[in-house]
């Protein structure tokens with residue numbers, strides 16, 4: 001549905017050129033929620049603004065539903081942009097207009113008549129649970145409610161794609177959850193494809209099907225969310241995962257345990273897979289596994305379990321048990337004490 005191919009964006013600055021996005025290839029499938037995660041300055045905002053050409057790339061192509069946006073005239077680009085809604089961290093509402101007017105104004109600019117405008121405003125304010133706040137002003141709303149108005153405004157133009165630029169970053173955890181639930185509902189019930197950028201792994205965990213990890217303007221890992229949580233490959237992905245799991249043990253404890261055996265992280269799909277496998281390991285090999293931490297992560301499309309264990313026994317028995325676990329689909333990784 002969305003295809004970015006070999007996209008590069010360079011900004012000139014006083015201290016020389018800044019390559020904000022460097023030769024990025026991104027593929028967002030129709031109907032999915034795709035998350036781009038990266039630290040501050042990684043190029044996330046630039047990347048998402050390249051999708052609807054709010055930023056023009058220096059090279060590369062942007063294709064949406066088979067139409068190459070980068071090759072369109074300004075007039076045709078304006079039409080294509082109607083298929084792409086966008087929401088922002090700071091909501092971008094008109095402060096002096098009511099909730100109704102915030103949603104209605106862009107619709108009037110699109111040429112809809114009074115009845116059509118009214119129908120759409122009412123329909124989408126109801127979807128975001130603000131049907132009773134038409135006459136309120138933004139200053140009378142909470143942050144979460146303001147974001148709901150912004151979502152209704154984006155949806156009322158009936159887009160096929162919604163771009164979300166850190167939409168929950170200014171919100172507290174509970175409000176974040178309710179907005180993420182709303183994005184899930186929009187994706188499922190209206191079939192809208194969502195591309196979001198975030199610096200929070202919990203956002204990816206809760207609502208994303210696929211993930212791209214962005215660092216220094218480059219995508220360093222792009223996989224399904226389940227794969228990424230089960231078997232992260234890039235060190236930046238692992239750092240992001242550490243922010244949501246309780247799998248951190250102190251270096252001194254790990255070093256002490258390693259004097260006698262190994263400390264290993266086991267990651268597997270499904271919450272109940274861990275313990276039966278450990279029972280089999282005890283039965284088959286002369287090793288003694290002790291569970292140090294256990295962690296269950298609920299993702300949008302499944303559950304990923306993680307155990308950190310201390311394995312005590314002869315080295316060849318430890319190696320054989322790890323090979324056995326790998327063969328059962330468990331991802332094993334030695335935990336370093338640093």
Ligand SMILES: Nc1ncnc2c1ncn2[C@@H]1O[C@H](COP(=O)(O)OP(=O)(O)OP(=O)(O)O)[C@@H](O)[C@H]1O
Pocket residue numbers: 011012013018019020038039040041042043044045046047199
């Ligand atoms: N208009 C601009 N002119 C010059 N440099 C820019 C411009 N926009 C972004 N940059 C630079 O491009 C790089 C990527 O910025 P971008 O805002 O895309 O990152 P980000 O991942 O969204 O960061 P944050 O999460 O802090 O918003 C940064 O080094 C930034 O300073």
